[in-house]
Amino acid sequence: MPSKKRVFVIGGTGFLGYHTIQEFLKNGWEATALGLPPASPLDFSATTSGQAIYPAAVQVILRDIDTASDEELLALLRGHEALVFAAGMDDRTTPKKPVYPKFYHANVEIPVRVLKLAKRAGIKHAVIFGSYFAHFHRIWPEMRLAERHPYIRSRVEQERAVTSLPGMDVDVLELPYIFGTLPVPGWRPLWAPLVNYLRAAPLIFYMRGGTACIQAETVGKAAFGAIVRGHLSTFYPIGQENLTWPQMLTRLAAADGRRIRVVTLPDWMLKIGLYATRIIHELQGREGGLDPRHFAPLQTAQTYLDPEPSQQALGYETGNLDDAFCETVKASQE
Numbered sequence: 001m002p003s004k005k006r007v008f009v010i011g012g013t014g015f016l017g018y019h020t021i022q023e024f025l026k027n028g029w030e031a032t033a034l035g036l037p038p039a040s041p042l043d044f045s046a047t048t049s050g051q052a053i054y055p056a057a058v059q060v061i062l063r064d065i066d067t068a069s070d071e072e073l074l075a076l077l078r079g080h081e082a083l084v085f086a087a088g089m090d091d092r093t094t095p096k097k098p099v100y101p102k103f104y105h106a107n108v109e110i111p112v113r114v115l116k117l118a119k120r121a122g123i124k125h126a127v128i129f130g131s132y133f134a135h136f137h138r139i140w141p142e143m144r145l146a147e148r149h150p151y152i153r154s155r156v157e158q159e160r161a162v163t164s165l166p167g168m169d170v171d172v173l174e175l176p177y178i179f180g181t182l183p184v185p186g187w188r189p190l191w192a193p194l195v196n197y198l199r200a201a202p203l204i205f206y207m208r209g210g211t212a213c214i215q216a217e218t219v220g221k222a223a224f225g226a227i228v229r230g231h232l233s234t235f236y237p238i239g240q241e242n243l244t245w246p247q248m249l250t251r252l253a254a255a256d257g258r259r260i261r262v263v264t265l266p267d268w269m270l271k272i273g274l275y276a277t278r279i280i281h282e283l284q285g286r287e288g289g290l291d292p293r294h295f296a297p298l299q300t301a302q303t304y305l306d307p308e309p310s311q312q313a314l315g316y317e318t319g320n321l322d323d324a325f326c327e328t329v330k331a332s333q334e
Contacts, residue, residue, distance in 0.1 A: 004057075006030045007227070008080040008123070010065065010114060011087035012058075015182045015189075016129060016175075016219055020084050021058060023220035030057040032080065037062035053183060066110060070117060077114075077121035082227045085111050085128045088158075091151040091289040092190070099287040103154035112161050119168050127226045128162050129219070130172040131155040132212060135237045136303060143297060151289025163233035171230040173222055174237045176305060179324035180216030181331040191252075192332040198253045204262045207270050209300040210244035212237075212307075215324030218316065225314030239305030240318045255325035271296045 007024045011017040012033025021031045033054065054060060065073060065087075077083070089106035093099070115126055133152040137145040146153040162170045181189065198204060222238045230236070243251070246262035253260040274292035281287060290298075311318070 004028060004030045005081045006032065006079060007082045007084060008032045008034065008077055008118075009084045009086055010034050011085070011129075013060065013062070014086060015180070015187075016178070016216060017084070017086040018053075018182050019180065019216040019220035020086055020223045021054070021220075023217070023224045025055070025057060027224060032059045032061060032076070034061050034063060034065065034076070036064055065114065070113075073114065074117050074121055077118050077123060080118075080121070080123055081125070083115070083118045083123050083126040084223050084227070085114060085126065086223075088129070089151075089154070089289070091131075091133075091149075093151075094281060094286045094288045096285055097287040099289060100150040100153065103150050103289060104157065107154040107158045108161050111158065112165070115162060115165055115168055115170060119165070124167075124169055125227050125230075126162075126168060126170045127223050127230070128158065128170060128172045129223075130158060130174050130235075132174045132176045132237055132239075132303065132305060133298075134159055134172075135174045135235070135305070136298070136301075140301075145298065148294040149290045149298075150287070154289075159235060163235075168233075169231060170233050171226040172235050173219070173226060174235055175219060176212035176214055176239055176303070178214055178216055178219060179321065179328045181327040187331060189328050189331050191328050194249075195252060195256065195329055195332040198249060198256065198258065198260060202258075202260050204249060204253075204260050205265050206245050206249060206262050207300050208245070208264045208267070209302055210242060210247070211303045212239035212242050212305040213248060213321060214238060214240040215319055215321055217324075218318045221316035221318075222310070222314055225316040229314050234313075236310040236314060237305045237307075238310055239307040241321050242302070242304035244302075251322060252325050252329065255322065256329045267296060267300055270300065 007029050009017045009021055012021055013035025024031050089103050095102055134155045137152055137156050146156045159172050218240055249262050274295055278292040
């Protein structure tokens with residue numbers, strides 16, 4: 001009887017890595033989850049109730065890939081048919097200046113190194129979790145997004161680097177805002193501050209514009225589809241629903257059992273707030289992945305995606321985004 005196929009997921013103890021592994025397991029694969037030590041405040045092998053977070057078909061390894069040797073990583077990668085890179089440095093990071101070398105290292109140098117080792121280990125198919133900002137960099141050249149924002153520049157460079165490696169089929173999923181939960185006690189979603197803001201009063205002030213949204217389970221389905229159906233090193237913008245900011249906030253509040261009214265702020269007020277953020281960063285010697293001086297036009301735009309082409313190409317189904325809103329709200333208050 002042939003052995004099951006196995007996927008190696010870097011970031012496998014994280015939010016998207018978890019849902020990706022769940023999808024591979026549903027389709028009969030086994031998995032290795034590589035995460036940073038410690039992966040969580042608790043042992044990732046079990047929750048406080050004693051129920052395992054991952055079944056026996058998943059091997060959990062806690063290792064820093066940035067400090068692990070090539071020989072060590074090569075040994076870990078052998079015996080796998082596919083690789084998913086669900087790690088990286090995100091746009092909320094504001095380390096000491098200059099920030100771009102840090103983004104470049106995390107989002108370009110590390111995945112390229114891992115992919116080269118994966119090729120040596122016999123892996124031919126890989127998926128990288130990228131950002132939908134790279135998509136808008138391509139279709140809105142007048143906004144000069146990569147030039148103005150270090151994070152977006154790193155994602156654009158990431159796509160160029162990983163899809164040009166010879167002998168490797170590497171697809172990039174360009175992901176928008178993501179909702180859902182990770183079943184680890186004590187875990188909080190990135191949306192928790194926004195959920196708390198929605199609870200503060202029935203009248204909410206927010207900006208105009210909107211965004212594509214997706215639930216974490218759908219990202220996992222798209223990753224599996226990219227491994228089994230993707231080809232020719234392609235960029236796949238992955239979306240589920242396009243919502244204005246008021247629509248998104250209203251549905252999040254409804255998931256919390258609340259009704260709110262959203263008042264749209266004029267752009268000039270947003271710009272003042274962003275410039276104040278820039279001044280604070282300068283005084284602290286820090287720099288963000290998204291430059292506040294140029295972020296208002298992007299944040300107030302309609303960063304919408306057409307989900308159909310990628311969905312048809314990769315053959316995945318989407319669920320109910322409201323379910324993910326409910327999970328996000330619940331995880332924000334536990």
